[in-house]
Amino acid sequence: xxxxxxxxxxxxxxxxxxxxxxxxxxxxxxxxxxxxxxxxxxxxxxxxxxxxxxxxxxxxxxxxxxxxxxxxxxxxxxxxxxxxxxxxxxxxxxxxxxxxxxxxxxxxxxxxxxxxxxxxxxxxxxxxxxxxxxxxxxxxxxxxxxxxxxxxxxxxxxxxxxxxxxxxxxxxxxxxxxxxxxxxxxxxxxxxxxxxxxxxxxxxxxxxxxxxxxxxxxxxxxxxxxxxxxxxxx
Numbered sequence: 001x002x003x004x005x006x007x008x009x010x011x012x013x014x015x016x017x018x019x020x021x022x023x024x025x026x027x028x029x030x031x032x033x034x035x036x037x038x039x040x041x042x043x044x045x046x047x048x049x050x051x052x053x054x055x056x057x058x059x060x061x062x063x064x065x066x067x068x069x070x071x072x073x074x075x076x077x078x079x080x081x082x083x084x085x086x087x088x089x090x091x092x093x094x095x096x097x098x099x100x101x102x103x104x105x106x107x108x109x110x111x112x113x114x115x116x117x118x119x120x121x122x123x124x125x126x127x128x129x130x131x132x133x134x135x136x137x138x139x140x141x142x143x144x145x146x147x148x149x150x151x152x153x154x155x156x157x158x159x160x161x162x163x164x165x166x167x168x169x170x171x172x173x174x175x176x177x178x179x180x181x182x183x184x185x186x187x188x189x190x191x192x193x194x195x196x197x198x199x200x201x202x203x204x205x206x207x208x209x210x211x212x213x214x215x216x217x218x219x220x221x222x223x224x225x226x227x228x229x230x231x232x233x234x
Contacts, residue, residue, distance in 0.1 A: 005030070007055055010062065016049050016073075018066055023054030024176050028212040032205050035150040036171070037065040041076035041085075056171040061139055068093045090147050097143050116140065122170045125177075130229035131166050131188070133181060138169035152184040156191035178218045183208040185225035192232045 002008065005025045010018040026034040030045055037053045040046045051069045053062060068089045075085040097103060102119075120140050125133040131154075141149045145160045151172060155163045166184045168177055183204040190200035211218040 010053065013066060014070060016051050016070070018051045018053065020055055021052045024173055032209045032212070037069060039069040039073045041073060042082055055173070058171070061142070064093050064096055067096065086148070094147055097147070100143060102140065103143055116144070128226060130226045131185070132164055133166045133168065135170050136167045138171050141167070152180045154184050154188040156188055157197060178222060179208050179211050182211055182218060182222050182225060185222065185229055189225060189228040189232065
């Protein structure tokens with residue numbers, strides 16, 4: 001049985017070992033910024049010739065993530081900064097995603113993305129009167145709207161998210177939903193007051209990490225952020 005954060009070996013490819021890993025453990029104990037996947041030059045704690053992919057309920061995006069990481073690793077190993085390497089890797093990934101069955105379906109029936117709400121919205125989480133909270137199909141969001149979407153989002157970061165909604169990726173484990181929701185609510189409020197994304201994201205990462213280390217606080221912290229979000233005018 002592999003030690004944490006390893007869950008299982010997926011495959012060997014081009015001299016790399018691809019591992020399924022426990023993203024919750026990584027975000028709680030190693031780096032809160034770890035998202036769907038990662039490679040050594042983005043996250044130095046990952047061994048040089050390993051590619052890590054977070055556990056997903058429906059691991060249908062592995063091939064996209066692997067090819068993305070291989071190109072990103074190569075470019076960064078050659079000295080290209082992450083901000084430029086990810087753009088090139090995203091472009092390659094986008095080409096592959098256009099060949100997916102879902103994207104072929106869209107092209108075949110000539111429907112606009114907004115008409116696929118039934119496929120996009122997985123379920124609504126009730127009880128948040130300041131904002132509507134939806135679990136959405138993360139793969140569809142990455143296919144249609146933004147390839148680097150991960151974990152959650154709101155209108156002040158992604159204009160495709162309706163103003164009064166917060167989205168949570170359906171690939172998140174149920175045990176992580178509250179931590180990500182706390183992050184998004186805190187960030188949403190700060191950005192509504194004029195904070196830029198990077199400053200608001202940093203503050204939200206701090207409060208998320210606090211909650212991960214002290215999970216007994218998360219409900220009270222979410223309630224505080226809900227009250228703040230009530231002040232946001234549409």
